Amino acid sequence: MDIFLAISVLIFFFFLFSISKRLLQKRKNLPPSPPSLPILGHLHLLKKPLHRSLTNLSNRFGPILSLRFGSRPVLIISSSSLAEECFSKNDIIFADRPRLSAGKHFGYNYTAIGWAPYGPHWRNLRRIATIEILSSNRIQMFSAVRIQEVRSLMKDLFRDSELGISVVELKSRFSELTFNVMMGMIAGKRYYGENVVNLEEAKRFHEITSESSTLIGSPNFRDFVPVLGWMDFEGVEKRMVRVVRRRDELMQTLIDERRRRKKKVDFSPSMGVEVEVEKKEKTFIDVLLSLQETEPEYYTDQIIKGLMSALLTAGTETSALTTEWAMSLQLNHPDVLEKAKAELDMHVGPRLLEESDLAKLPYLHCIINETLRLYPVAPLLLPHESSEESILGGFDVPRGTMLLVNVWAIHRDPKLWVDPTDFKPERFQGPEGAKEGLKSIPFGRGRRVCPGASLAMRMVGLTLGTLIQCFEWERVGEEKMNMTEGAGLTMPRAQPMKAVYKPRHTMLNMLSQL
């Protein structure tokens, strides 16, 4: 009898609960949502590449969409004015990040900068990243690393051409270049090309990097359907744990090396000169180790490894792929290439491009900006999450909603851009490129905006400029390059780019001296 009573009371409350929940939801004005399936939500509507699939949905249902990825509520924004609402008055609310399994493993339990929830810890990391590590002063100190790497690429290309080679696959060259640049700044080491100290270590890094981006890039079913939490279908979770352990060991080796070196420099009185050198070229690890000395409980090795990994993951492929997209766009538009070349010849002349010249090359900047408009390598930015209820475009957005801003769609919105799919760098010179509103936001906006944007612009600018300055570039064959984008974390080309090249006559002297 007692049990019956208890069960009836339970059932009664259950009904009351579900009815009141329904009533409450009725009153909430949620954004439009296509029909969904139980358990899967809208997962069945999503195809690769995700940004195209979401653009298709937005074209049908509107620029603000509420979806469910399994059990996770997701908001899709694909208009410039809504993006502005997210990143201005609601910026703090959307500055949080969802807890996805990649962040647990690759982000050291959500303590690393790209993954950390909004709060005092993230704010501190962000301060360190922008003031101590990616400040224009610090970046300036490392311009020699970037110049050296770019020249080394020119030297390799020139040597190959002397041997009669005339076709080059640029994607892997760019990846190696940006990886060397980032590692040079982080740890003072080089992993590809000549003077590589530890080939074994370089190989391990290479494996770990490619495995990591595969794993971070492929969505983990368990993030969205936690009912299946006890299953690890594709062994994704296990692979993550394994690759993160290997990465962690490597990062630790790098830290230990710099720590030993720092001790030597700190304590030897006879090294007056070297102390100066050290101070001038303090690597990122050195900077973080100094912070560790003053505040050892906070700046643990784990925090340092988290920052190093975040910079490496966020900075390498993004810049390399942007350079690749820019080169392939120019090969399809030889007139743009000619104009860039003329600008370089006029303002830099017969010597090799330096970073300080970049300010004199507005057209080159337009090319990069137009490339980032058509092929933003983070087409959906990184996922955000709302930490409170808010109102967007007149709709209610509950707290705990994952936000994806479809930058790819905004950048191709015919209401904002004339002939949106055409590659026309000139539009950034005219009124169309004017910066009012959030028409072009390849680096995001607001509190979570990419802290490496100016470093990226320099790396890409210097590489592109020097390539155009030193060589003549052409497509392989008559046909235009296939500009289809592939699936992946950082929107790659479906087909890695190949080009025909030969040294420019005017630069032969310069190139043979490299």
Ligand code: HEM
């Ligand atoms: C063309 C190159 C690059 C592009 C297009 C790019 C784009 C982005 C985007 C869209 C975000 C997410 C913004 C958001 O959450 O709304 C981001 C975050 C980030 N980027 Fe970049 N990025 C580039 C290069 C770099 C470089 C060179 C570095 C540093 C070395 C870097 C470091 C970071 C970091 C640390 C974050 C996480 C920020 C946070 O969560 O607080 N990025 N980037």
Ligand SMILES: *[C@@H]1O[C@H](CO)[C@@H](O)[C@H](O)[C@H]1NC(C)=O
């Ligand atoms: C988007 O829609 C176009 C045309 O309707 C279709 O051809 C394409 O396959 C769709 N793409 C995705 C990723 O759903």
Ligand SMILES: *[C@@H]1O[C@H](CO)[C@@H](O)[C@H](O)[C@H]1NC(C)=O
């Ligand atoms: C991760 O952080 C949570 C709290 O935020 C803690 O309960 C958990 O033990 C941590 N896990 C690891 C592996 O450090």
Ligand SMILES: *[C@@H]1O[C@H](CO)[C@@H](O)[C@H](O)[C@H]1NC(C)=O
């Ligand atoms: C190109 O984009 C960068 C970064 O978003 C911006 O600072 C710059 O003003 C833009 N340049 C032009 C010519 O539009």
Ligand SMILES: *[C@@H]1O[C@H](CO)[C@@H](O)[C@H](O)[C@H]1NC(C)=O
């Ligand atoms: C371009 O490449 C994509 C992906 O590799 C392929 O599906 C498509 O058919 C190609 N288009 C042309 C015109 O060759």
